[in-house]
Amino acid sequence: MTAAERKALITDAVQGTHGTWADLGAGEGAFSAALASLLGPGSRIYVVDRDVQALRAQDRAFGGDFADCPVVKVEGDFTAALSLPPLDGILMANSLHYQADPCAVLSHVSRWLLPGGMLLIVEYDVTSGNPWVPYPVPAARLPALAECAGLTGFRIVASVPSRFHRRMYAATCRKRD
Numbered sequence: 001m002t003a004a005e006r007k008a009l010i011t012d013a014v015q016g017t018h019g020t021w022a023d024l025g026a027g028e029g030a031f032s033a034a035l036a037s038l039l040g041p042g043s044r045i046y047v048v049d050r051d052v053q054a055l056r057a058q059d060r061a062f063g064g065d066f067a068d069c070p071v072v073k074v075e076g077d078f079t080a081a082l083s084l085p086p087l088d089g090i091l092m093a094n095s096l097h098y099q100a101d102p103c104a105v106l107s108h109v110s111r112w113l114l115p116g117g118m119l120l121i122v123e124y125d126v127t128s129g130n131p132w133v134p135y136p137v138p139a140a141r142l143p144a145l146a147e148c149a150g151l152t153g154f155r156i157v158a159s160v161p162s163r164f165h166r167r168m169y170a171a172t173c174r175k176r177d
């Protein structure tokens, strides 16, 4: 997947917004960079991952910050307690499919969102698990998951064909005001 494809996938969700975001399971920063390129001035991204090697690779690839968007690195497990500020948005790109209980995880992470804050999910639209996508989150399952986690206004914003996993989609929902 190219940087342009990643950016296109989340543009409709993010363009025209700004604020404090977290990228949970940011890995080497491929989607963090796309997010940073779309957020308006004055924004900041907390990039969270339990894999310190991935965060170091992110530093090597992008340097400290992304363009004009400051980044705060957080090494940790997003299913546990983390020191994060109240967030305008959370991105989870290909990290929810590692969670055996996605409702519990979404309920947990959505506590960091401000009222009206956005949860942006990027996932493969597959129904059967495999070693790369152990707990798939097909798009059809997300409305029920969002509701289970107390989130509202679910919508698919974009999708792109995937060579091995049918398609990758981006979807948003919001914490109730």
Ligand SMILES: C[S@@+](CC[C@H](N)C(=O)[O-])C[C@H]1O[C@@H](n2cnc3c(N)ncnc32)[C@H](O)[C@@H]1O
Residues within 6 Å of the ligand: 024, 025, 026, 027, 028, 029, 030, 031, 048, 049, 050, 051, 054, 076, 077, 078, 079, 092, 093, 094, 095, 098
């Ligand atoms: C497939 S990679 C996706 C990386 C990036 N978001 C992307 O799409 O390019 C999944 C990342 O989520 C991280 N991850 C999975 N579960 C996690 C957890 N509970 N806490 C923190 N990081 C987690 C992994 O360490 C890995 O870097």
